[in-house]
Amino acid sequence: MQLIILDRDGVINEDSDEFIKSPSEWQPIRGSLEAIARLHRAGWHVVVATNQSGIARKLFDLDTLVRIHETMLHRVIESGGMIEAVFFCPHGPDDGCNCRKPKPGMFLDIAQRLHTDLQGVPAIGDSLRDIEAAKIAGATPFLVKTGKGFGTVSNPELDPEVAVFDDLYSVVDHLLNTATRHTDKSYVD
Ligand SMILES: [Mg+2]
Ligand SMILES: [Zn+2]
Numbered sequence: 001m002q003l004i005i006l007d008r009d010g011v012i013n014e015d016s017d018e019f020i021k022s023p024s025e026w027q028p029i030r031g032s033l034e035a036i037a038r039l040h041r042a043g044w045h046v047v048v049a050t051n052q053s054g055i056a057r058k059l060f061d062l063d064t065l066v067r068i069h070e071t072m073l074h075r076v077i078e079s080g081g082m083i084e085a086v087f088f089c090p091h092g093p094d095d096g097c098n099c100r101k102p103k104p105g106m107f108l109d110i111a112q113r114l115h116t117d118l119q120g121v122p123a124i125g126d127s128l129r130d131i132e133a134a135k136i137a138g139a140t141p142f143l144v145k146t147g148k149g150f151g152t153v154s155n156p157e158l159d160p161e162v163a164v165f166d167d168l169y170s171v172v173d174h175l176l177n178t179a180t181r182h183t184d185k186s187y188v189d
Contacts, residue, residue, distance in 0.1 A: 051088070
């Protein structure tokens with residue numbers, strides 16, 4: 001099973017310092033829906049792991065988050081893609097939970113629920129905390145320059161080994177091309 005874990009805000013949809021508080025504020029980043037569709041067509045399982053502290057901050061409630069995710073899923077399906085599951089952390093920075101990235105809780109839950117380990121699983125994020133969580137969980141982090149990513153790229157704390165791409169579309173393009181090359185090679189061998 002080829003699994004990929006995506007952050008939501010700043011990777012799939014435009015981020016906002018004011019938080020995404022309603023379905024109408026959820027606006028896809030150019031190319032992201034097409035990227036998810038390409039993954040789906042290539043047989044990948046797409047799962048989202050997203051910090052949603054707006055819940056703890058009482059900026060929106062759980063019902064609204066569900067409606068936002070329904071909107072996202074609707075747009076993804078309409079574009080020919082699929083998101084298998086959305087894992088979210090509703091807690092705030094001071095709640096001491098184990099799911100808010102950079103903690104690896106959501107990644108570990110994904111591994112457990114899908115009965116897989118995360119070795120080599122690409123995890124795409126725009127923030128340092130996405131990269132950290134992925135690394136702790138044993139996944140392979142990729143940074144995109146959309147959302148907060150433009151600032152993250154120049155953060156001195158960023159591990160220089162982490163691969164950086166312009167956006168989700170470019171990462172997916174890279175992953176699918178790499179996968180194709182590996183397949184070709186196994187034929188030759
Ligand atoms: Mg993000
Ligand atoms: Zn949490």
